[in-house]
Amino acid sequence: MQAVATLDSLLAAQTLWHAGRHPATANEGEPTGHAALDALLPQRGWPRRALTELLLPADGVGELALLMPTLARLSRDGGTLALVAPPYLPYAPAWQAAGIDLGVLQVIEASTRDALWAFEQCLRSGACVAVVGWPRQADAQALRRLQVAADSGDCLGFVLRDRKHAANPSPAALRLEYHGDTGDGDGDGDGDGDGWRVRKCRGGPAPTRAFAPGLH
Numbered sequence: 001m002q003a004v005a006t007l008d009s010l011l012a013a014q015t016l017w018h019a020g021r022h023p024a025t026a027n028e029g030e031p032t033g034h035a036a037l038d039a040l041l042p043q044r045g046w047p048r049r050a051l052t053e054l055l056l057p058a059d060g061v062g063e064l065a066l067l068m069p070t071l072a073r074l075s076r077d078g079g080t081l082a083l084v085a086p087p088y089l090p091y092a093p094a095w096q097a098a099g100i101d102l103g104v105l106q107v108i109e110a111s112t113r114d115a116l117w118a119f120e121q122c123l124r125s126g127a128c129v130a131v132v133g134w135p136r137q138a139d140a141q142a143l144r145r146l147q148v149a150a151d152s153g154d155c156l157g158f159v160l161r162d163r164k165h166a167a168n169p170s171p172a173a174l175r176l177e178y179h180g181d182t183g184d185g186d187g188d189g190d191g192d193g194d195g196w197r198v199r200k201c202r203g204g205p206a207p208t209r210a211f212a213p214g215l216h
Contacts, residue, residue, distance in 0.1 A: 033068070053170055054177075054178070055199070057178060057180075059087055075099070133159050138161065
């Protein structure tokens with residue numbers, strides 16, 4: 001009979017967390033490359049072996065610039081990076097200028113139907129150090145599979161989704177939502193606290209202060 005996992009072992013594996021209680025073997029986060037953002041997050045960086053969700057009002061609000069320092073450093077260390085179903089073909093010279101080793105960058109084209117499957121397989125494979133995905137359809141159950149796959153594959157997972165999903169529950173260990181003047185007419189571009197806001201984070205309460213790249 002298979003042994004039943006204890007609460008402490010699950011906490012140690014970081015597959016779930018309890019408010020006010022830290023995992024017995026909690027690791028520090030993976031540095032984001034943005035000191036101000038690291039200072040905001042309880043784990044002082046991206047949660048390792050976990051899924052991070054970026055909620056966007058539109059494409060091109062700085063989501064890739066947010067990830068580039070981490071992706072560049074991991075690529076220089078020889079780790080394989082995977083982009084799954086990006087909405088636009090990555091511009092190789094720009095990625096190279098940002099410090100990405102193109103030799104370890106894999107771009108995976110997938111249909112809406114296959115994107116989640118490809119995302120999960122990359123996370124679970126153990127061959128990638130980071131996977132960035134743009135699934136058009138992903139419910140809570142699908143995101144939970146991605147979270148489990150990131151844990152089992154010892155991988156950083158980043159899922160980029162429309163901000164309309166912000167009100168829905170998510171199993172992602174970290175959720176960041178962008179607010180700013182994107183020309184979408186939602187009134188967010190008032191200059192007061194524009195930037196990335198933490199909606200959920202593992203290991204502590206979500207900070208109320210936003211992170212605005214380029215501001216110190």
